[in-house]
Amino acid sequence: MRVAEVSPHRLPPALLLEADPSASSISTYLLDSFCFAAIEGDNILGACVLQNLIDGVLEINNLAIFPELQCQGLGSLLLQHVIDTAKKRSIRKIELGTGTFGHQLAFYQRFGFRVETLIKDYYIDNYEEPVWEKGIQHKDMLRLSLTL
Template sequence: MPTFSRVAPQELPMPLLLLADPSEHHIATYLEGALCYLASEQGQPVGACVLNVNRDGVLELFNIAVAIEAQAQGIGSALLEHVIADARAQGYARIELGTGTFGHQLAFYQRAGFRVESVIRDHFLDHYDEPIHERGIQHKDMLRLALTL
């Protein structure tokens, strides 16, 4: 199992972050000042997570990614579990996030206890230069999910 550590934003490998968010420009908008976590195995980065303080007591999860060769081994779930426990220990009351309306990411967050709160129509159409497809379906709308800690 990997080890987890809080790191400075510049310590997160951009290729890893791009697995979860295909826009380097978009990543740059939420990376500065973020709470960043790195999952490592044998000294190599295998996962990353980026959150920002949204408002008092509320964090927003912007990015969580696992290296392709390390996927489907429980690393992402363990990393998210670590992040949730750390947020709770720091006194945060809630974690919010946005994700697509279908696909493995939605199930991943729901397994961790996140609940759907709202839909933002056309988010992926309005905020990304290139269409984002998953399993032959284009992502258009964003679901907003939250977990009370």
């Protein structure tokens, strides 16, 4: 298993839809992004899509692992690689948006991400279809950040 920077065009759309269920949302950020992938052989098992926001600040737009491979440490490996690479590139802060509940929130908090703001009705206003997790509809987005 290795983590490497890859072209956004190499990322399987089905993988990106695991973290962001809107193809139109993905299309708004994917081509202006740079990406890292967890790769085994020729297979991409997970990916992290990032954008430069302002000088010294990155945004994680999508971090996804195929469902059958989740909870095996691939997401942690990928996120740690992103954090380490950001530090080497003199990035001072990483930001992201996620739901107000669920395993993703706890995952990012384990790496030291902290809540900065809440955007009410984000998933209602910006997604064509309701976003559900474990029978609960996501409505609001939490903006998290990690100061490096």
